[in-house]
Amino acid sequence: MRKYIAATAIVLALASVNGAFAKDLKATVKKVDALTSSVTLDSGQTVKLPAGVKAASLKAGDKVLVTYSTDAAGKTTVQSIKPSK
Template structure:
């Protein structure tokens, strides 16, 4: 029984840490939610902006390179730059 608990804990820890890895995408912003501090990309993914990234500096139609991570089903941007 104790081995089962240890194995289960290890599997859960691995699964949760995998979800936190950063991903980088190049896409076009299709909408900006100033109230919710979020953007929606052309693929339909909505990403939340942290303090320090001002939503007012972004606009729909802008092509960007975004680095983000997903934790507990919520995607949080760590970096956003204009695409070249």
């Protein structure tokens, strides 16, 4: 019984941190909104720029690599946006 409980606890713990891992997304900037410090990507998704990235450094048509994570509640947080090929 203890083995079953320990195994279940491990599976649940791993499942809860799964969303914390950073993911990468290659995209093209469709629109830059300097007022809200956000960009709209070619997928239609709008993301808030992370601290240190200025909206003026991006323009429509730029190809970018977006590194982000999603928490358990589904909120997406962008860690970085870098030029991509």
